[in-house]
Amino acid sequence: MSKLPRSHELLSCEESRLLVIDMQQKLVPIVQQASEITSNCLKLIEAAKLLNIPIAATEQYPKGLGPTIDQLAEHLPAPIEKIDFSCANSLNWGLAQDDPQSRFKIVIAGIETHVCVLQTVFDLMAVGYRVYVAVDAISSRKQLDQEIALRRMAAGGATLTTTESVIFEWSERAGTPEFKQLSRLVTGRPAV
Numbered sequence: 001m002s003k004l005p006r007s008h009e010l011l012s013c014e015e016s017r018l019l020v021i022d023m024q025q026k027l028v029p030i031v032q033q034a035s036e037i038t039s040n041c042l043k044l045i046e047a048a049k050l051l052n053i054p055i056a057a058t059e060q061y062p063k064g065l066g067p068t069i070d071q072l073a074e075h076l077p078a079p080i081e082k083i084d085f086s087c088a089n090s091l092n093w094g095l096a097q098d099d100p101q102s103r104f105k106i107v108i109a110g111i112e113t114h115v116c117v118l119q120t121v122f123d124l125m126a127v128g129y130r131v132y133v134a135v136d137a138i139s140s141r142k143q144l145d146q147e148i149a150l151r152r153m154a155a156g157g158a159t160l161t162t163t164e165s166v167i168f169e170w171s172e173r174a175g176t177p178e179f180k181q182l183s184r185l186v187t188g189r190p191a192v
Helices: 034-050 113-126 142-155 163-171 177-187
Strands: 014-023 054-060 078-084 104-111 128-140 159-161
Touching: 014 034, 014 113, 034 054, 034 104, 034 128, 034 163, 078 113, 104 113, 104 159, 113 128, 113 142, 128 142, 142 159, 159 177
Parallel strands: 014 054, 014 104, 054 078, 104 128, 128 159
Antiparallel strands: none
């Protein structure tokens, strides 16, 4: 029996990129659940590295808001500096249909949900990317801003997901050496 094709709604290693937005020294301490957001961003980064998924990171006006926090900076490529709230133009990815690597599914993590994350999500979708927002890896200073931004993104066509869902969709199956490492990453338990 031949294997059925996977749903186009699911993430795959071959079609994905990870984008970590503005996890900076002066921003992270003032958002809600900063510790959890940082931990989940790190999980996504480590999973992407393990699975050879390209990672991009940005910094919003680093002269004023500081660099990326140390916990993440050592695991990320050099961040792209920007002053626009949306990352889309700074990334120089162009249209999704023109992406030579066919990496048109973008997983988003970072801050702030209602500013840079939201504007990036909408701009990337406008040029053909499918956007997956890891809701437990994003945050804002105020809960209402977070809630309204999530509603807008979902209503606009972004897929809301979680860090663990992203990691297991990237993995696709159990029993591989990568799965064992990813499982340990998600659960925090030693590999068996």
